[in-house]
Amino acid sequence: MSDDVTFRVFRGEPDESGKPNGKMVDYTVEMDEGMVVLDVIHRIQAEHAPDLSCRWNCKAGKCGSCSAEVNGKPRLMCMTRMDEIMHETPEGQPILVKPMQTFPLTKDLVTDLEWAYQINQTIPPLSGPDEMNWEFDQIEADRVQEFRSCIECMLCVNTCHVMREHQLFGQFAGPRFFVRLANLEMHPMDEEDRIAMIKDDFGIGYCNITRCCTEVCPAGINITDNAIIPLKERVVTEYYDPVAIIAKKLGIRK
Amino acid sequence: MDKTYMTHEFDVVIIGAGGAGLRAAIEATKSDISVAVICKSMLGKAHTVMAEGGAASALSNKDPRDSWMTHFRDTMKGGKYLGDWRMAEIHAKESPDRIRELEQWGAIFDRTPSGLTNQRNFGGHTYPRLAHIGDATGLEIIRTLQERGIHTGMEVFMEYTVRHLFKTEGRISGCFAYNRVDGSLHLFKSKAIVLATGGITRCWSVCSGSWEYSGEGHALAYWVGAELGDMEFVQFHPTGMIWPPSVRGILVTEGVRGEGGMLTNSEGERFMFDYVPEMYRDEFADTEEEAMDWVNSIVADETPTARRPPELLTRDVVAKAINSEREAGRASEHGGAYLNISWRPEDQVKKKLPGMYHQFMELAAVDITKEPMEVGPTAHYVMGGVKVHPETQESTIPGLYAAGEAATGLHGANRLGGNSLSDLITFGRRAGMYAAKSAIEIEEFAEISHEEIEKVVEETLAPLLRKGGENPAKVVEDLRELMQQKVGIIRQGQQLEEALEELEAFREREESASPGGTRVYNPGWHQALEIGAMIDVSKMCALAALAREESRGGHTRLDFPVPDYSHWGKINSVIVKGSDGEMKLSHTRYPPIPDRLKEFLDAEDLHEDEEESNV
Ligand SMILES: Cc1cc2nc3c(=O)[nH]c(=O)nc-3n(C[C@H](O)[C@H](O)[C@H](O)COP(=O)(O)OP(=O)(O)OC[C@H]3O[C@@H](n4cnc5c(N)ncnc54)[C@H](O)[C@@H]3O)c2cc1C
Ligand code: SF4
Ligand code: SF4
Ligand code: FES
Numbered sequence: 001m002s003d004d005v006t007f008r009v010f011r012g013e014p015d016e017s018g019k020p021n022g023k024m025v026d027y028t029v030e031m032d033e034g035m036v037v038l039d040v041i042h043r044i045q046a047e048h049a050p051d052l053s054c055r056w057n058c059k060a061g062k063c064g065s066c067s068a069e070v071n072g073k074p075r076l077m078c079m080t081r082m083d084e085i086m087h088e089t090p091e092g093q094p095i096l097v098k099p100m101q102t103f104p105l106t107k108d109l110v111t112d113l114e115w116a117y118q119i120n121q122t123i124p125p126l127s128g129p130d131e132m133n134w135e136f137d138q139i140e141a142d143r144v145q146e147f148r149s150c151i152e153c154m155l156c157v158n159t160c161h162v163m164r165e166h167q168l169f170g171q172f173a174g175p176r177f178f179v180r181l182a183n184l185e186m187h188p189m190d191e192e193d194r195i196a197m198i199k200d201d202f203g204i205g206y207c208n209i210t211r212c213c214t215e216v217c218p219a220g221i222n223i224t225d226n227a228i229i230p231l232k233e234r235v236v237t238e239y240y241d242p243v244a245i246i247a248k249k250l251g252i253r254k
Numbered sequence: 255m256d257k258t259y260m261t262h263e264f265d266v267v268i269i270g271a272g273g274a275g276l277r278a279a280i281e282a283t284k285s286d287i288s289v290a291v292i293c294k295s296m297l298g299k300a301h302t303v304m305a306e307g308g309a310a311s312a313l314s315n316k317d318p319r320d321s322w323m324t325h326f327r328d329t330m331k332g333g334k335y336l337g338d339w340r341m342a343e344i345h346a347k348e349s350p351d352r353i354r355e356l357e358q359w360g361a362i363f364d365r366t367p368s369g370l371t372n373q374r375n376f377g378g379h380t381y382p383r384l385a386h387i388g389d390a391t392g393l394e395i396i397r398t399l400q401e402r403g404i405h406t407g408m409e410v411f412m413e414y415t416v417r418h419l420f421k422t423e424g425r426i427s428g429c430f431a432y433n434r435v436d437g438s439l440h441l442f443k444s445k446a447i448v449l450a451t452g453g454i455t456r457c458w459s460v461c462s463g464s465w466e467y468s469g470e471g472h473a474l475a476y477w478v479g480a481e482l483g484d485m486e487f488v489q490f491h492p493t494g495m496i497w498p499p500s501v502r503g504i505l506v507t508e509g510v511r512g513e514g515g516m517l518t519n520s521e522g523e524r525f526m527f528d529y530v531p532e533m534y535r536d537e538f539a540d541t542e543e544e545a546m547d548w549v550n551s552i553v554a555d556e557t558p559t560a561r562r563p564p565e566l567l568t569r570d571v572v573a574k575a576i577n578s579e580r581e582a583g584r585a586s587e588h589g590g591a592y593l594n595i596s597w598r599p600e601d602q603v604k605k606k607l608p609g610m611y612h613q614f615m616e617l618a619a620v621d622i623t624k625e626p627m628e629v630g631p632t633a634h635y636v637m638g639g640v641k642v643h644p645e646t647q648e649s650t651i652p653g654l655y656a657a658g659e660a661a662t663g664l665h666g667a668n669r670l671g672g673n674s675l676s677d678l679i680t681f682g683r684r685a686g687m688y689a690a691k692s693a694i695e696i697e698e699f700a701e702i703s704h705e706e707i708e709k710v711v712e713e714t715l716a717p718l719l720r721k722g723g724e725n726p727a728k729v730v731e732d733l734r735e736l737m738q739q740k741v742g743i744i745r746q747g748q749q750l751e752e753a754l755e756e757l758e759a760f761r762e763r764e765e766s767a768s769p770g771g772t773r774v775y776n777p778g779w780h781q782a783l784e785i786g787a788m789i790d791v792s793k794m795c796a797l798a799a800l801a802r803e804e805s806r807g808g809h810t811r812l813d814f815p816v817p818d819y820s821h822w823g824k825i826n827s828v829i830v831k832g833s834d835g836e837m838k839l840s841h842t843r844y845p846p847i848p849d850r851l852k853e854f855l856d857a858e859d860l861h862e863d864e865e866e867s868n869v
Contacts, residue, residue: 013774032498032499032500033498033499034497034498034499034500034501034617034618035498035500036500036617039500042727045727045777045778046725046727046728046731047725050725050726050727050769050770050771050776050777050778050779050781051769051770051771051772051776051777051778051779052777053774053775053776053777054777055295055296056464056465057295057299057300057301057303057304057464057465057466058303058304058464059464059501059504060304060501060504060505060613060617061612061613061616062303062304062390062392062393062609063295063298063299063303063304063464064299065295065296065299079616079617081616081617081619106435106774106775107774107775108775110435110775113296117297117404120401120404121404121405125359125360125401125402125405126358126359126360126401128358130358132351132354132355132357132358133354133370134354134357134358135368135369135370136365136369137365137369138364138365138367141362141363141364141365144362145362145364145387145388148362148387148393148394148397149388149390149393151303151393152298183360184360187360187362
């Protein structure tokens with residue numbers, strides 16, 4: 001199998017006000033058996049556009065660098081097979097590749113993720129007993145290990161309407177960081193309390209459980225049910241007044 | 255073109271944010287000094303994130319017979335006794351605490367039934383020794399260090415590439431970097447620098463590494479005059495994916511074999527039984543029944559009494575065996591071997607090897623719980639690197655430290671799986687500690703030659719001024735193909751000589767490569783700037799490989815197929831840039847192993863009676 005494929009890729013940089021300023025450019029390259037979207041991007045770089053920007057590292061779904069929107073769907077370019085893409089694209093149509101739309105554009109397929117590093121910094125780290133050789137069971141570990149498998153691809157944040165439509169970056173931690181917070185709060189040895197922050201600083205009330213984040217997570221983390229809802233419950237238990245808290249935030253519900 | 259640069263001052267600069275760099279930063283920031291970490295990709299994405307199987311240390315949680323002495327012995331033996339025994343001793347003794355400490359910082363390794371850190375079997379390790387979380391251990395380690403690190407006050411410069419190290423009056427005095435995102439230029443003055451830049455395997459076309467593994471760290475050390483050692487020793491991991499072509503080289507963790515994965519050829523034979531080297535014969539099963547006994551104990555979570563299956567021989571042995579089977583016409587459909595774990599229950603495979611399950615399902619449309627994988631050798635790790643003091647990790651240039659894959663010493667001629675992650679945290683910590691100590695001693699930042707800075711600025715911007723030359727991607731592709739063909743897993747004198755000559759021809763192509771585009775996030779420009787390092791690093795490997803007229807560990811010569819104990823048994827190669835600018839090769843040896851440690855080693859392995867009188 002060796003067919004030509006046409007990619008319609010976003011090329012451009014932000015203008016002075018930070019708005020994306022660019023156009024969709026068509027590139028046609030040959031496609032070999034078993035290729036993934038990232039392979040095609042690399043071929044475009046090698047044959048047509050050496051300066052086409054994109055991030056990648058592991059090419060195996062482990063580092064979370066290559067997030068983009070392919071045919072309008074947020075995914076890892078290195079784990080999206082071309083057969084799948086060809087199957088979903090109408091015959092004769094180009095394949096659309098755009099950067100994540102929620103984050104500020106840097107150039108082409110690269111976005112600025114500074115926000116994620118900043119918010120991570122504000123989360124109080126694990127704090128447990130001093131002695132080494134911590135003991136806890138696999139059952140306790142299991143609960144948290146699901147959260148540890150996050151590769152920080154930010155596809156969940158990119159998808160969440162609180163971020164994508166309402167841009168509440170300063171007030172809402174976003175699904176990735178609720179996963180992180182759930183990891184810490186449910187850690188069998190942790191002694192720190194972050195519930196007040198989760199309610200006030202990280203704005204968990206803005207989440208209205210649409211589960212869009214869970215659907216796109218390439219690590220298969222059940223973000224909404226296993227991380228966010230238990231955190232919401234902890235907030236509720238601590239503040240006893242669930243109705244008022246959620247009602248206040250309902251303004252953004254679609 | 256704008257040649258201005260920004261100047262920063264940091265007491266310690268750490269180049270690299272993988273396991274070694276981050277561990278160094280955590281340690282260095284314990285002193286009251288300023289610490290910068292510079293890395294090419296974003297924080298948390300360095301190569302360490304890809305590590306799968308686990309981190310080796312004699313915690314003895316899983317098998318009480320384990321001890322630092324056995325870990326020391328396994329490491330020396332796996333390295334064919336070419337490693338620095340002083341580093342092997344430190345590593346074996348200190349790595350357990352480094353692992354435990356990671357748990358206090360948030361890592362959650364899989365547990366034993368009694369609630370301690372679980373440990374997995376791996377090639378060359380006598381006992382189950384690898385702390386792990388499924389097959390995503392690297393992610394766990396890098397995330398843990400990242401989360402610890404960001405609260406220490408280190409300043410991170412991510413998506414910056416360091417292009418040059420400066421020396422002032424013989425001591426390291428700073429480095430020069432450019433920002434990959436906006437193309438801006440940066441001078442970092444510093445009192446000590448830690449190189450934690452990882453490996454070089456991107457120089458081969460079939461490799462398990464990412465674009466970051468162009469060997470720039472090794473080249474930076476070489477250019478500034480530091481000694482590099484053992485550069486001929488490159489580990490080809492036996493099990494990389496081989497089909498479809500676009501995934502060729504991507505790693506299949508040794509954990510598959512640790513969990514009972516069997517290797518077979520096109521005739522369905524478990525060929526590894528035919529490849530057990532003399533020095534390992536006592537430790538490995540000689541029948542399929544015995545091997546199965548061992549696997550059954552592992553699955554049942556019992557301490558095995560049977561000897562282990564030969565699939566768990568060291569990587570050099572298994573990689574060469576797969577290669578030999580192919581030469582003999584018994585390759586799998588796409589030119590490798592079959593690796594089968596599907597005999598174990600589906601849920602166990604998914605729990606123990608979730609990453610592998612997804613990797614094959616999504617990239618090759620193969621369900622490993624039902625069918626065998628196809629695997630073949632892939633360039634994976636470089637044992638060679640910057641020569642360092644075993645305790646302080648200081649290189650031969652005062653003020654320049656190295657740790658992790660960028661340094662050499664611990665692994666000798668062949669690294670044992672799992673010994674890299676433990677290496678990173680053990681020696682990363684030491685490098686950070688001693689770099690901080692030496693920085694404290696120095697009062698002022700040294701002056702850096704303006705001429706030298708201007709020269710680096712010119713060189714950095716040069717590719718953008720060229721027009722109509724070759725696409726840098728093409729130059730890189732051809733260089734990798736050359737290394738694959740002529741400096742690959744099986745080498746020959748003639749081909750190595752040709753490679754050395756052909757590599758020189760790449761310099762011209764490097765000088766004319768033109769990426770086009772601007773300074774803003776321009777991968778073509780970035781790649782054009784890597785070619786020089788790739789040429790020099792490839793040359794180091796070929797040069798050292800040509801001189802070593804024997805086969806040992808990660809270095810195999812078709813024209814000298816066996817180990818030569820009379821001469822090469824304890825000889826390490828050294829590469830340094832001569833005062834005339836030419837690459838110089840010489841040979842040296844580590845101090846003799848003291849009796850107190852020798853008693854843990856297998857006496858007959860050392861072949862001391864065969865040694866020619868000391869050189
Ligand atoms: C797929 C895979 C699986 C593996 N599995 C295991 C395993 O199970 N167990 C094990 O022990 N080992 C394993 N290894 C090996 C191990 O992962 C690596 O050897 C180790 O992670 C290297 O760590 P490091 O800190 O030395 O460098 P890296 O993690 O590679 O980090 C290097 C850092 O240096 C930076 N850098 C490099 N050059 C420059 C420059 N010029 N300027 C600025 N920054 C620079 C990079 O950006 C990066 O941040 C595996 C390797 C691979 C590829
Ligand atoms: S479940 Fe919550 S966090 Fe996830 S996408 Fe919906 S609103 Fe956002
Ligand atoms: S939770 Fe899932 S989607 Fe979100 S950053 Fe982590 S891996 Fe990506
Ligand atoms: S390149 Fe690492 S997840 Fe795609």
